[in-house]
Amino acid sequence: MIVVTGATGNIGRQLVGLLAEAGEQVRAVSRGSKPVDLPAGVEHAVADLGDLDSLYPALRGAEALFLLITGEQLMTGPEPAQVMKAASAAGVRRVVFVSSQGAVTRPESAGYARTIAFEQALAESDLEWTSLRPGAFFSNTYAWIEAVRTSRTVAAPFGDVGLPAVDPGDIAAVAAVALREDGHGGRAYTLTGPAVVTPREQAAAIATAVDEPISFVELTAAQAKENMLRFMPEAVADHTLTILGTPTAEEQQVSGDIEQVLGRPATSYAEWALRQRAMYR
Numbered sequence: 212m213i214v215v216t217g218a219t220g221n222i223g224r225q226l227v228g229l230l231a232e233a234g235e236q237v238r239a240v241s242r243g244s245k246p247v248d249l250p251a252g253v254e255h256a257v258a259d260l261g262d263l264d265s266l267y268p269a270l271r272g273a274e275a276l277f278l279l280i281t282g283e284q285l286m287t288g289p290e291p292a293q294v295m296k297a298a299s300a301a302g303v304r305r306v307v308f309v310s311s312q313g314a315v316t317r318p319e320s321a322g323y324a325r326t327i328a329f330e331q332a333l334a335e336s337d338l339e340w341t342s343l344r345p346g347a348f349f350s351n352t353y354a355w356i357e358a359v360r361t362s363r364t365v366a367a368p369f370g371d372v373g374l375p376a377v378d379p380g381d382i383a384a385v386a387a388v389a390l391r392e393d394g395h396g397g398r399a400y401t402l403t404g405p406a407v408v409t410p411r412e413q414a415a416a417i418a419t420a421v422d423e424p425i426s427f428v429e430l431t432a433a434q435a436k437e438n439m440l441r442f443m444p445e446a447v448a449d450h451t452l453t454i455l456g457t458p459t460a461e462e463q464q465v466s467g468d469i470e471q472v473l474g475r476p477a478t479s480y481a482e483w484a485l486r487q488r489a490m491y492r
Contacts, residue, residue, distance in 0.1 A: 212236045212272055213390055214303070216260065217279035219247055221350040222309065225383035226277060227253060233391065240269050261288045263297050270301035275390045278308045278329075285325055286444045291332035298338065305339045305396070307389045309382070312346040312401055313454060316461050322450035330399075339396040341389040346403055346462060347376035347455070349483045352413055354438070359425060359491045365414035366428040368435040369456045373412070375403035375465045378478040385472045401466040405477045416481045420488040432456060 213230055217223040218239030230237045231250040238254040241247055247255055258269035261284060270276065276298055280288075298306060310330055314323045333340040355365045382402055389395040408416075411427050418425040430438075432452055439448035454462055469477040484491075 212238060213275045213277070214238045214240060214256075214270055214273040215277045216240045216258075217277075217281060218249075218255075219243075220279065220281065221348065221379040222383050222386070223277065223279060225380050226386050229383055229387040230390070233387070235391065238269065238273060260284050260294065263289050263293060266294070267297050267301055270298055270303055273301065273303050275305040276303045276307070277386055277390060278306055280309075280325070280329065283444065285322070285447055288325070291325070291329040292335070294329075295332050295336040295338060299336065303338065305341075305390065306333060307341045307343065307386050307395075308333055309386075310342045310344045310399070312344045312403075312462060313450060315344060315401075316459055317450060317454070320446075320450040320453075322444075322446040341395045341397075342399040343382060343385060343389075344399055344401045345377045345382055346401075347374045348382075349376050349378050349404070349478075349480055351376070352417070353490070355414075355417070356490055359417060359421070363423055364426045364428055365410070365417070366430050367410040367414075368430045368432055368452070369409075370411040370427060370429045371409050372456060372458065373407035373409040374455070374458055374463060375405070375407050376413075376480065377402050377404045377469075378480075378483050380483075381469050381473070381477050385469060388472050395472075400468040400472065402469055403464075403466045403477065405479050406465060407463055408480045413480055413484070416484040417488075417491055419481070420484040421491050 213235050215223050215227050218227050219241045227239050238256050240256045240258050242259045256269040258265040310326050314326045358364045414425050414427045436448050
């Protein structure tokens with residue numbers, strides 16, 4: 212049995228599908244009690260990483276765990292060592308954790324303190340672990356959907372500053388391999404796309420995908436932060452804006468880890484945008 216936390220999110224939803232297609236027993240964990248659309252044969256469990264009493268039953272009997280912390284869990288919650296103990300007590304032996312590239316490139320940032328603590332707790336546990344360290348996600352540009360649909364406009368800060376953002380589907384594919392196959396224990400993979408891409412270039416790729424002209428409007432950092440605070444803690448918004456505006460050379464470097472694990476190149480933003488075009492139309 213493989214347990215997938217964050218099973219309704221951009222990574223988890225795709226990971227559940229990949230594991231189910233591979234014939235694995237899967238338990239999809241989400242915090243809400245609303246019905247979720249899952250592949251046939253996949254169990255659904257309601258649990259919250261912030262509540263260990265709810266988490267333990269969701270993990271019981273599983274051998275592997277996909278661990279994703281989001282929202283308030285990026286800043287607060289049970290001690291990571293307690294989460295590892297709960298997983299181990301439930302029978303879990305292998306954990307694939309979604310960390311962040313920023314935990315390495317900006318370890319002094321308060322926004323990464325808890326992510327770093329989870330990596331440390333894994334390393335000190337009796338569990339076999341793999342850390343996935345993505346940078347920016349292609350799916351961050353879902354925030355543009357409404358404006359693209361209604362006014363054919365994209366608004367974003369730092370229009371000409373690029374990062375090698377990554378397809379969440381590629382993260383899910385690497386996670387599926389690490390959860391199912393030996394040889395990935397004790398490894399940390401930096402997951403990026405195949406090239407640096409700027410927000411202005413992303414807007415152009417969406418325009419090509421929907422076959423419509425799209426205008427790019429550059430936001431100030433203050434305007435962008437105001438938008439971010441609607442769905443992320445302030446400390447996370449601050450360090451995200453710092454990376455978007457003043458990335459280090461390491462944060463702009465393309466990694467070959469996706470190709471190493473999957474045996475194929477990472478997906479480009481243009482390819483991803485074509486697959487998502489119905490959402491932007």
